[in-house]
Amino acid sequence: MFKGVYNWIDERLDITPIWRDVADHEVPEHVNPAHHFSAFVYCFGGLTFFITVIQILSGMFLTMSYVPDIQNAYYSVEYLQQRVAFGGIVRGMHHWGASLVIVMMFLHTLRVFFTGSYKAPREMNWVVGMLIFFVMLGLGFTGYLLPWDNKAYFATKVGMEIADTVPYIGPYLKELMQGGEIVGAQTLTRFFAIHVFFLPAALLGLLGAHFFMIRRQGISGPL
Amino acid sequence: MAHGSKDEKVVYVGDSRVKKKSSQPLQPDYSSYPGKSEAFIPNFLLKEWMVGAVVLVGFLVLTISEAPPLGYPADPNNAAFIPIPDWYFLFLYQLLKYPYAAGDYVLIGTVLIPGIAFGGLMLAPFLDTGNERRFYKRPIATSLMLVSLAACVYLTVVSWDQYQHELEVQKIEPEHHKRVREAEKNALAGKPYNHPKPNDSVALVAADDPAMETYKKATCIACHGGELEGGGAPALLGVGDRLSKEEILTVIKDGRGAMPAMLDTATKAGVTEEELDKLADWLAKQKKE
Ligand code: HEM
Numbered sequence: 001m002f003k004g005v006y007n008w009i010d011e012r013l014d015i016t017p018i019w020r021d022v023a024d025h026e027v028p029e030h031v032n033p034a035h036h037f038s039a040f041v042y043c044f045g046g047l048t049f050f051i052t053v054i055q056i057l058s059g060m061f062l063t064m065s066y067v068p069d070i071q072n073a074y075y076s077v078e079y080l081q082q083r084v085a086f087g088g089i090v091r092g093m094h095h096w097g098a099s100l101v102i103v104m105m106f107l108h109t110l111r112v113f114f115t116g117s118y119k120a121p122r123e124m125n126w127v128v129g130m131l132i133f134f135v136m137l138g139l140g141f142t143g144y145l146l147p148w149d150n151k152a153y154f155a156t157k158v159g160m161e162i163a164d165t166v167p168y169i170g171p172y173l174k175e176l177m178q179g180g181e182i183v184g185a186q187t188l189t190r191f192f193a194i195h196v197f198f199l200p201a202a203l204l205g206l207l208g209a210h211f212f213m214i215r216r217q218g219i220s221g222p223l
Numbered sequence: 224m225a226h227g228s229k230d231e232k233v234v235y236v237g238d239s240r241v242k243k244k245s246s247q248p249l250q251p252d253y254s255s256y257p258g259k260s261e262a263f264i265p266n267f268l269l270k271e272w273m274v275g276a277v278v279l280v281g282f283l284v285l286t287i288s289e290a291p292p293l294g295y296p297a298d299p300n301n302a303a304f305i306p307i308p309d310w311y312f313l314f315l316y317q318l319l320k321y322p323y324a325a326g327d328y329v330l331i332g333t334v335l336i337p338g339i340a341f342g343g344l345m346l347a348p349f350l351d352t353g354n355e356r357r358f359y360k361r362p363i364a365t366s367l368m369l370v371s372l373a374a375c376v377y378l379t380v381v382s383w384d385q386y387q388h389e390l391e392v393q394k395i396e397p398e399h400h401k402r403v404r405e406a407e408k409n410a411l412a413g414k415p416y417n418h419p420k421p422n423d424s425v426a427l428v429a430a431d432d433p434a435m436e437t438y439k440k441a442t443c444i445a446c447h448g449g450e451l452e453g454g455g456a457p458a459l460l461g462v463g464d465r466l467s468k469e470e471i472l473t474v475i476k477d478g479r480g481a482m483p484a485m486l487d488t489a490t491k492a493g494v495t496e497e498e499l500d501k502l503a504d505w506l507a508k509q510k511k512e
Binding site for chain 2: 026029034035050077081091093098116117123130141151154158
């Protein structure tokens with residue numbers, strides 16, 4: 001039955017080569033921890049992606065309860081954590097995952113750096129990787145404000161003051177991010193939109209480019 | 224492009240203008256490396272999945288054992304709160320505390336040092352262009368990275384230590400601990416354990432009571448608002464749920480925390496003891512429902 005449906009679609013769209021290309025590509029021995037234990041360092045990229053998927057999924061569930069306005073944001077988070085079944089787990093996964101994804105990304109970056117994998121012909125992938133790095137930090141910064149407790153509020157305020165010191169563009173940058181003169185209602189809706197729509201969209205685009213380039217160039221050879 | 228160099232071979236796919244790929248560019252052939260290559264799916268992914276499963280289990284154990292922190296609702300007027308960013312921004316936060324990267328020199332901390340560090344990292348492939356990939360044969364790149372790493376770790380640790388120290392000196396309990404403690408206490412006492420929402424649709428009870436006039440006359444209105452809705456001070460709507468009449472009277476007469484003792488002020492404004500008693504009575508009646 002499943003095979004029949006698959007064949008019917010494949011006859012029309014010729015989809016086999018697409019997934020075959022991903023499935024059949026060779027994984028060389030030097031990146032395979034089953035052969036060399038030290039090759040576990042090559043797992044960090046995949047693990048970063050794994051945690052990123054967890055972040056996206058848990059984030060989708062968080063938005064079912066979260067209310068992005070300053071009157072309700074805190075109480076919606078508290079409600080989720082205390083009253084919604086498994087709400088504490090969902091929020092916990094997103095909270096701890098946010099740290100873990102940074103750790104994994106950091107380890108992955110170090111692996112690429114110390115194995116010299118950023119060298120020709122992979123320069124572009126390194127630059128894309130750095131852009132991913134900044135997007136991730138942006139996600140961390142904007143997400144931190146959303147629970148709207150004192151920690152969130154004052155950390156964002158400090159962040160804004162730091163942005164303010166940048167010459168020429170600083171004050172504009174600050175006002176753009178804040179959506180006004182103060183960290184307030186506008187800032188929260190703005191950060192919410194950036195955290196939930198803008199940055200994830202950028203992240204997915206960059207990840208697509210990242211994976212496309214890895215697939216085209218293959219993993220770097222043994223040292 | 225079709226109109227590119229003359230000797231470029233162009234093959235079109237079907238009747239489209241899309242070129243057919245002649246060969247896979249840049250695809251390395253691992254058969255040239257000695258060793259055991261294997262297919263990505265299923266052979267390799269099944270093994271990598273085991274690594275993923277171990278990470279997932281560890282992650283879920285952490286998630287279940289340690290509830291994500293939540294403090295009290297943001298209060299822009301809270302001057303005592305010590306701001307602290309998430310841990311991965313601490314190195315930058317700490318850098319800005321050093322005199323050579325703060326005040327007049329803040330640009331060194333906010334633009335120059337991070338700019339050089341992240342700019343250098345971003346452009347690494349174009350700065351370190353040699354063919355050598357092994358880190359122990361690239362002394363400059365490797366040592367720069369190790370020094371930066373050490374600096375980041377150092378700044379992060381120092382920043383966290385200073386934060387802990389400040390909490391200790393100022394005898395501040397982090398709000399997310401305090402909230403959990405209070406929630407547990409309330410839960411054991413059978414009270415609602417969520418943080419009460421300010422004037423959570425608690426209505427003003429008996430607004431036409433003569434005590435309302437006393438409330439205005441005694442200048443409580445300046446801090447607690449014309450409708451008891453709060454302002455500089457907490458709302459008094461629903462205060463009867465929290466305090467008894469006696470307790471309210473004590474707060475009025477002796478003050479509490481940031482609230483001054485109001486007996487003298489009230490007397491000077493011409494409020495009698497009896498009126499204050501009625502006022503406390505009325506406030507004690509401010510209950511939800
Ligand atoms: C969401 C974040 C990221 C994800 C999910 C991700 C994922 C991956 C994966 C799965 C690989 C295959 C090799 C491996 O697993 O080690 C890879 C390779 C690579 N990554 Fe990332 N990555 C991320 C961020 C970064 C960052 C921050 C950088 C560096 C600035 C970077 C630079 C590279 C480079 C240059 C390669 C090719 C390495 C080689 O061929 O040996 N990536 N990435």
